[in-house]
Amino acid sequence: MSSLAGIGVKIESGGGIEPELRGNALPLLHEIRHALARLVEEGEPTVLDIQSLPMGPGDLTRLMDALGEGEVKAELNCLGKTLIREARYSGVWIIEHFDGAGAIASRFIEINWVPPLLQAQAEDVQKGLMELADALAPAGN
Amino acid sequence: MAASKTVGDVLRANGVSRRGFMKFCAATASMMALPPTMVSAVAAAIENARRPSVIWLPFQECTGCLESLTRSHTPTVEGLIFDAISLDFNHTLMAASGQRAEDALDAAVQENWGNYLMLVDGSIPTGEFADYSCTNGHSHLDMLKKYAAGAAAIVTIGTCAAYGGIGRANPNPTQAVGVQDIIKDKPIINVPGCPPIPTVITGVLAHYLTFGTIPELDHHGRPMAFFGQNIHDRCYRRPFYERGLFAKTFDDEGARKGHCLYQLGCKGPVTYNACATLKWNNGVSWPVQSGHGCIGCSEPNFWDKGSFYRPLSAAYYGDARTVGISVAAGAAAGLAAAALARGKQKKAQQEEKA
Numbered sequence: 001m002s003s004l005a006g007i008g009v010k011i012e013s014g015g016g017i018e019p020e021l022r023g024n025a026l027p028l029l030h031e032i033r034h035a036l037a038r039l040v041e042e043g044e045p046t047v048l049d050i051q052s053l054p055m056g057p058g059d060l061t062r063l064m065d066a067l068g069e070g071e072v073k074a075e076l077n078c079l080g081k082t083l084i085r086e087a088r089y090s091g092v093w094i095i096e097h098f099d100g101a102g103a104i105a106s107r108f109i110e111i112n113w114v115p116p117l118l119q120a121q122a123e124d125v126q127k128g129l130m131e132l133a134d135a136l137a138p139a140g141n
Numbered sequence: 142m143a144a145s146k147t148v149g150d151v152l153r154a155n156g157v158s159r160r161g162f163m164k165f166c167a168a169t170a171s172m173m174a175l176p177p178t179m180v181s182a183v184a185a186a187i188e189n190a191r192r193p194s195v196i197w198l199p200f201q202e203c204t205g206c207l208e209s210l211t212r213s214h215t216p217t218v219e220g221l222i223f224d225a226i227s228l229d230f231n232h233t234l235m236a237a238s239g240q241r242a243e244d245a246l247d248a249a250v251q252e253n254w255g256n257y258l259m260l261v262d263g264s265i266p267t268g269e270f271a272d273y274s275c276t277n278g279h280s281h282l283d284m285l286k287k288y289a290a291g292a293a294a295i296v297t298i299g300t301c302a303a304y305g306g307i308g309r310a311n312p313n314p315t316q317a318v319g320v321q322d323i324i325k326d327k328p329i330i331n332v333p334g335c336p337p338i339p340t341v342i343t344g345v346l347a348h349y350l351t352f353g354t355i356p357e358l359d360h361h362g363r364p365m366a367f368f369g370q371n372i373h374d375r376c377y378r379r380p381f382y383e384r385g386l387f388a389k390t391f392d393d394e395g396a397r398k399g400h401c402l403y404q405l406g407c408k409g410p411v412t413y414n415a416c417a418t419l420k421w422n423n424g425v426s427w428p429v430q431s432g433h434g435c436i437g438c439s440e441p442n443f444w445d446k447g448s449f450y451r452p453l454s455a456a457y458y459g460d461a462r463t464v465g466i467s468v469a470a471g472a473a474a475g476l477a478a479a480a481l482a483r484g485k486q487k488k489a490q491q492e493e494k495a
Contacts, residue, residue, distance in 0.1 A: 024377075047177030054418050056377030057399070057430060078161030097168055103423040106168040108177060117167075121159035 024055055025062040028109075032067075035111040036091055045112035051104075067092060067109075074118060080105070084115055148350060149188040162188075172344040173351070174366035174415075186351040193350065194253035195260060196246060197298075198288060200281040201274040201308050201317060202263025206299035209336035210343070243277050250291055258349060259292035261285070264301040264308035265323060266315035273315045285323060294328040294355055295320060298342060300438060303331035303362070310444035321362060328355050331362035335438035340419050341367045361441065363413070372409035372435050375417035378402070396432060406450040407434025414439040 028048070035046035050060070070086030081098045093115050095108040146154075152162055166184040170177065199207065250257065263281070266273045271282040289295060297320045300306040308317035321329050332345055345364055348356045356364040373379065381387070381401040388395035389404055401407070409417075412435050416427040428435055434450075437443040 049171050049177055052418055054375045054377050078158055079164055097164055106171045123159040
């Protein structure tokens with residue numbers, strides 16, 4: 001029986017995989033471009049569910065690198081963390097919902113003037129008004 | 142039982158703000174494979190949905206399906222879906238055991254007769270082997286028939302409950318079958334997989350929670366939203382298949398470069414599931430991405446469809462030697478049949494002359 005040392009092993013890192021063979025980043029960027037045009041011309045927002053698309057290793061990184069970072073970054077604390085940041089292209093927002101353990105729950109790209117989730121919600125505002133009124137009532141204000 | 146509260150009540154009671162609720166609905170819509178444009182419709186439906194009573198009956202199973210669902214950390218959207226339903230019985234999860242557990246089950250069933258959702262995992266032994274799988278002295282066959290009678294719908298979790306799974310695999314020592322082979326008069330949603338992706342399980346529950354109806358099903362009773370797409374058609378390695386670039390061993394250059402795993406036995410072309418898009422472990426990876434071909438675990442009788450490592454094109458014809466023997470045997474059989482036919486023909490001609 002030959003020894004283990006006789007087995008040739010070749011270590012490769014990076015894989016050398018041709019990105020053009022399976023990159024979903026480029027088609028998605030085009031879709032975002034069309035959605036941005038629709039927002040400008042017709043005022044119609046678009047939401048893309050990135051988590052439901054077939055992405056190979058590296059696809060998501062390539063997409064996020066291409067979108068880059070813009071001027072706005074917001075962290076929400078509701079049912080776990082949610083990160084909303086604007087891409088380098090204004091009007092393109094990357095929304096990442098995390099669960100309580102910090103694992104990604106869902107990921108969207110929203111093309112909109114501002115994502116509705118960033119806005120205060122009518123029900124929460126109403127509740128806040130009542131709470132503030134209650135807090136001020138004992139002081140006779 | 143808390144089946145009278147709405148889901149909106151439950152979430153508010155858990156301190157969930159409107160913003161949190163909308164985040165929950167966005168993730169739930171994604172989980173149900175609905176487009177983001179339907180989030181507001183989902184929100185409106187979930188807000189007023191009544192909590193359905195759910196009983197979960199584990200039968201001849203390995204507990205892998207329950208583990209798949211419960212191993213995710215809480216609180217998650219999946220955890221909240223689970224909280225939004227009223228899980229009134231699961232003997233693996235619940236604190237009570239023995240007769241007290243059975244009393245809780247019977248109480249839930251009586252209170253919600255005709256309206257509860259019944260979840261089943263594990264296959265069901267039948268015939269003279271029915272008693273090989275029991276809970277508290279009752280065969281699972283009897284339990285299935287008893288509790289299915291009052292269910293609004295049945296969801297089979299995993300390939301065992303859907304089609305018999307590994308219990309049914311040759312030689313099927315317990316004469317095990319799936320739920321649909323026994324119950325013929327109730328709506329059944331099959332969620333196969335060995336195990337199913339947790340998101341798929343909760344997505345089906347979320348659909349029932351949101352719309353109060355069963356989702357559109359394929360010819361195997363599986364929700365189209367998750368099982369309507371072929372693994373091969375959604376696989377990120379498909380371009381390699383198209384270009385004829387295959388891994389031939391698990392450690393060759395093709396394997397290292399992530400080439401198609403068809404020649405290593407991948408059953409993607411004949412398998413319908415959401416693994417290629419939803420993936421596993423919250424989207425970390427899935428078998429093909431990890432370098433192993435799909436084994437077709439969401440298809441009926443996948444255990445008996447030949448080796449996991451033999452290419453689909455070779456599955457029915459074997460190797461060259463077997464093919465050669467088969468051809469020779471076929472030829473010999475053909476010659477024998479022809480000789481027999483000539484013999485009969487000659488006899489018939491002689492009888493006619495006589």
